[in-house]
Amino acid sequence: MYTSKLLYYTLLQEDDAFNRLLDHLESMPTEHFETELEDHAFASIRSHLVHLLLSGSRIMYMLGDREEPQHDIAELRGILEFRSAWNAWKRRASGWLMGKSEKELDHFENFTWPSGRETRMPHGTMFMRMLFHIAHHKGQIAAQCRLLGFPPPNTEILWIMPDSGSSSTPADTSQPAPQSEEE
Template identity: 25%
Template sequence: MHTPDSLIDLHVRCHRSLAKLFRHCRKLDNELARRELDGFGFPDLHAQLFHIVDVEDWWMGGVSLMSRGGSKAEDFADIRALDEWRKEVAQRTQSYLERASRKELNEKHVLRCGGEKGPKLVPAFVLMHVVTHAYHHKGQASAMCRLLGHPAPETDLPMKGRSHR
């Protein structure tokens, strides 16, 4: 059974890692960040980073009923704007985890996204999906940075401290 503290810790560490990647990517100009690369489901770095945040917003917003919802990649002029949104979404998720009980986090609840009633899911498992999804696409973004001539720093799961800033 997952505890609020263990899930908060996992989420915070994930966002510390994402923050490091976003800081690196903010150094790239917009043209480079939007250059399409073959072999990726999301063809450019901006779209890849948008997708990471959008998925957390959608899934965790569906669990917590706190999603901004309806965002599009073009709503964010550059990676700096995406990073600010990432921080907002991370804070909404953290706020939910801080107020949710252990029982709530480990029992099935109806997911609600975009006003629609969805499947019954366990919030702790939804968060696990969000984290593993972020790491998958973080790897894709790191590979893109390498192909663009700007290799990303090490962004593995941080083992020290707790802060998503």
């Protein structure tokens, strides 16, 4: 199902997008990095980055990589520290991945989450799930940047309306959000 090359190229794509987001965060006023917004599971950009790196390290551990993170992630404060921790995590993930055969990536295993919940899936699926989790939090961070008045470039959402061919942004309430054909 998965090959190490496919997952590696997906990791490289996430790395590129994540580094562009970190570049944007470096251009923002530093006080916004720790600004807490109401009604968010992770109230600040910093708390999102901490969660992202901690969960990535935890999943690598669950996948059998017993290397300890090189940084005390919970204590990271600046963008440069987060970039360094991200690069160390990426090297760790790349090293683990490039040593895996297709058979190993397709091997099913029971994984136990910190909550105690268990799930059974192939190693490749767990790795891809981790990459999706990273993408999710990049989107959350981009949304927080937008709320703070510093939207990252190229993050506008464009809705293509299936019936009329017209388009609108979500802020344009004159057009309804697209509905799936099942509804």
